[in-house]
Amino acid sequence: MIKRVESKTDFIKIEHKILDFWNANSIFEKRRKLNENNDHWSFIDGPITANNPMGVHHAWGRTLKDLYNRYKSMNGYDLRYQQGFDCQGLWVEVEVEKELGFKSKKDIEDFGIEKFVKMCKDRVKKYSAIQTEQSKRLGYWMDWDNSYFTMSDENNYTIWSFLKKLFDEGSIYKGSDVVPWSGRSGTSYSQMEIIEGRKLVSHKSVFVRFPLKDKKNEYLLVWTTTPWTLTSNVIAGVNGNLEYIKLQTPDGSIYYLAEENLEFARLDKQYKEKKQWIDGLPKLKTISQIFKERGGYKIVGKVQGKDMVGWKYSAPFDDLDAQAELGGYPIRNDDLANESKCGKTEHRVIDPGKDNLGSDIVVGGEGTGIVHMAPGCGDIDHKVGKKLNTVSIAPLDEESKFSNKFGWLSGKKATDKDTINEIISYLKENDYLIYAEDYPHIYPHCWRSGDELVFRLVDEWYINMNWRNEIINTVDDINWIPSWGSDREKEWLTGMGDWMISKKRFWGLALPIWEFEDGSFYVVGSKEELKKLSIEGWDDFEGKSPHRPWIDKVKIKHPKTGLVGSRVEDVGNPWLDAGIVPFSTLGYNDNKNYWEKWFPADFVVESFPGQFRNWFYSLLAMSAKLEKKAPFKNLLGHALVKAEDGREMHKSWGNAIWFNDAAEKMGVDVMRWIYASQNPETNLLFGYDRGDEVRKKLIQLWNSYSFFATYASVDGFNPSKLEFNTDDLTVMDRWILSKLNVFILDSEQNLESFRVDALMKKFDIFLDDLSNWYIRRNRRRFWKTEDDKDKITAYFVLYNVLLDTIKTMAPILPFVCEEMYQNLVVGIDKSAPESIHLCNYPKSNKDYIDHDLMEKVDVLRKIVEFGRSARSKSNIRIRQPLSELKFNLDNDEIAEFIFSEQDVVMDELNVKSLVRAKSESDIVSYRVKPNLPVLGQKYGKDLKKINQRLNDTNDSIILKEIRKNKKFKIDENIFIIREDLLIEQDSVEGWTCGGDDSVAVGLYKDLSDDLVKEGVVRDVIRQVQTMRKDANFAVEDRIKIYMNLKGIVGESIKTFKDLLMSEVLAVEIIESKNGGEFSGSFELKDQVFTVGLERVTIERE
Secondary structure (H helix, E strand, C coil), rough: CCCCCCCCCHHHHHHHHHHHHHHHHHHHHHHHHHHHHCCCEEEEEECCCCCCCHHHHHHHHHHHHHHHHHHHCCCCEECCCCCCCCCCCCCHHHHHHHCCCCCCCHEEEEEEEHHHHHHHHHHHHHHHHHHHHHHHHHHHCCCCCHHHHCCCCHHHHHHHHHCCCCCCCCEEEEEEEEEECCCCCCCHHHHHHHHHHHHEEEEEEEEEEEECCCCCEEEEEEECCCCCCCCCCEECCCCCCCEEEEEEEECEEEEEEEHHHHCCCCCCCHHHHCCCCCCCCCCCCCHHHHHHHHHCCEEEEEHHHHHHHCEEEEECCCEEEEEEECCCCCCCHHHHHHCCCCCCCEEEEEECEEECCCCEEECCCCCCCCCCEECCCCHHHHHHHHHCCCEEECCCCCCCECCCCCCHHHHCCCCCCHHHHHHHHHHHHHCCEEEEEEEEEEEEEEECCCCHHHHHHHEEEEECCCCCCHHHHHHHCCEECCCHHHHHHHHHHHHHHEEEEEEEECCCCCCCCEECCCCCEEEEECCCHHHHHHHEEEHHHHHCCCCCHHHCCCEEEECCCCCCCECCEEEEEEHHHHHHHHHHHCCCCHHHHHHHHHHCEEEEEEEECCCCCCCCHHHHHHHHHEEEEEEEEEEECCCCCCECCCCCHHHHHHCCCHHHHHHHHHHHHHHHHHHHHCCCCCHHHEEEEHHHHHHHHHHHHHHHHHHHHHHHHHHHHHHHCCCCCCHHHHHHHHHHHHHHHHHHHHHHHHHCCCHHHHHHHHHHHHHHHHHHHHHHHHHHHHHHCCCCCHHHHHHHHHHHHHHHHHHHHHHCCCHHHHHHHHHHHHHCCCCCCCHHHHHCCCCHHHHHHCCCHHHHHHHHHHHHHHHHHHHHHHCCCCCCCCCCEEEECCCCCHHHHHHHCCCHHHHHHHHHCCCEEHHHHHCEEEEECCCHHHHHCCCCHHHHHHHEEEEEEEHHHHHHHHHHHHHHHHECCEEECHEEEEEEEEECCCCCECCCCCCEEEECCCCCCHHHHHHHHHHHHHHHHHHHCCCCCCCCCCCEHHHCHHHHHHHHHHHCHHHHHHHHHHEEEEEECCCCCCEEEEEECEEEEEEEEEEECCCCC
């Protein structure tokens, strides 16, 4: 039997109850068993970093993954249900360092690598367990005993085999390059990673003069935002095509700079719009202003950039030992050393030309048009230096401190403010400084530790990506959602450099690279090969995971030269760990049949920002190399989760929300509704206010179910024991069944195209159709005491609509739909599937879809909507009955339908009669005016002509042409559209109106005495209904009413007694001051009434 359900419920309590039910009854396992050996659907999970508890941002992607998996499982597909944990990398190390209070890599080495790595493993195990329980709380159905871990031997050794293939092809190399470097973490960063940590900061930028040799009192004017790099200057770049000026100051000094830079308004737009600007920073000065404040200037000549090439100069730090090191420092170029070349002998003006995208390296505008270049401190500078075969000076050690041979700067951290201030003081004292300022710009920071990165010349391991076209060729084989993802990925792949795969850290993939004393190296492709080649340390390593420090003990003999080699200490880029997943988790190397069954994946989901250059890139690259095909067929990308105020979530800002807090305060069905409703292309603003809005919608669904269950319980409705005949369906029954089956059809299409957000928009509309129209319009069919076929039909319709609705929404709202299903189905049919998630996904019955009927009802609802709007315009409340409604529309068939359902319109709008107006002008007239702001912006000087044409034309003619042709002709060249006009409605005298281009509605405003009295009674009805609710009477309870009938209110009740009794389910009205089990008072028509209510038991037939 269907149980009665209260309208007030605790959704969070329901969720915990359902979790216990699923677990106790092995519902997930039974779903898998049902689908076993069916057609399969392959999903690959992007691993979540097992480093901290889940945040609400993690739950968006996990909700999307779960709901599409649930949808596919309800359609009978066999799924693997394997999710993963990302385990290795700096993000884990940093957190362990925090626990230990470490400040640098040296602290780890002193502590012991083995102990440190073990702590990293333990942290992963701890938080993977926490995230598992949080994911279960979300309703994320996975095979939790079969999660994959990127730190597993299987994952690591599969990467070894990938790197071995590249090695055999000659694509692995060790190279020196200037790369982003974290002094805090003591490691470099790849192109992929630095974008993650870019922040808006203010740096001290300086304008500095470089004295020209052989040109007395003449200087190059250079500008830099990183004064520490001046210590390592080697060359200065100009643009050969730019014009440079000779600016002379009162002391006779001459400065060279690009002409267009002199008056250039630096960062003017950012300052005015306060975008990418830091509060409190003053507006930047132009170079002209700077020199005017120093005493003025005059222009004494010009020179072409190409004519400056070859000029020699001196630099501010030429007295440092590093500048005198032959061949450069600390990496020595022997050929240049043999030519007696060092930093300070190389100082000359060059034209660096263009970058790899074809853009000029030196440009006018910001800066001076002369770029100080330090090939040991900048990536572009390094490329230019290599092309020109200049020396490089790299000043910084692993901790971003100045190394030896940098004099008074040695041991100082380059990015510390004190160091920068000392450098600026030195420049000023030695007459190199022209001007220093605070300059805001985006600068890379470590995306985990948060410290400012520097650019440092180091040796790293790379994959030569000269096969990038193989990757690009796979992109078009993928269905990207949103579609622009394809172009974004191609853009990244086209412009990327070689893949830096090494990190000078401790916890991660141990790169299987062994180096030998002759400078050669060898890549080991498997554990078996390592054992075969090992000559030392194997016994200590065997039984351990392939991580530091255990793997470091193994020495091997080169299979060709016989030399003994040791493993490089570097660990791998963590995106290798995640990119290999479609191979490592599917048994690529040891179970090819299984791999072929599940590869490529049908579906992956991940957050777009960053993943084009991270996970998507590594997935595509590794798959293209191993199999020359895309690793997945469909990719759904989503944007970021931010706080409701639009900012990033941060604890310090007080806007961060942890998953557990949201789940227990908001409820996960509400969270899932929020996630499912969000357009994946736009950032989701998540917060409790948004949750409250969505909870109202969930309550609307619950109340629809509660309404049905309450009356079904009272009447003992059981669909298996009653008969239902489709011939007994009313118009509204057929309409809601049509709406339902269109919704089911749409839901399939939306879920198949991975756009659940589109489904949720349609669900909002359908839920409103169901609760605010169908149920509200049909509630009297459930109220009546006799169980006639009309009532039984209403029960059958609403039952089936609710059942198919919750089955349709079960993948999205798994908890509340399960709760409803248990009562609606399992409670009356023990042979039915024991869980809604063991049911098949509903199929649309197209026999029920009636587009003609839906159009007619939509027009009917429009008439009601415009009628309400007309009442609102004249401040006539809906409880006040009116005598007549007129409507006008062109379609005779729909007009006939409106009359056939006129009782609905009259009841909804509380009117006594319905009339079809002969023309729209019987109801409303229109005034058409030009929308001057819009027209002025569009047409400018033609505005006068447009105004004249509009003034000369009847408003009705203008509107008729706009409605017919969507535009109105001004002359042969100018046509205006609806948005160019302001169209205002005027009601006919005595009427109030509303409408649009398809239908017009008018209500007659004059009130007779009887209409006034009925309006009074309807106010009484509202008061009594409120009292019933306050008294906690059941919705089906019949009552007696005790009250004094006096004045206009009493007269009105006597006149409309039957109406009052019908609406409030009263069986008797007793004229008495006292009586009833519940009483209350209200004021009406300047009188105070005390009313008593008493429940009455009615024997059912």
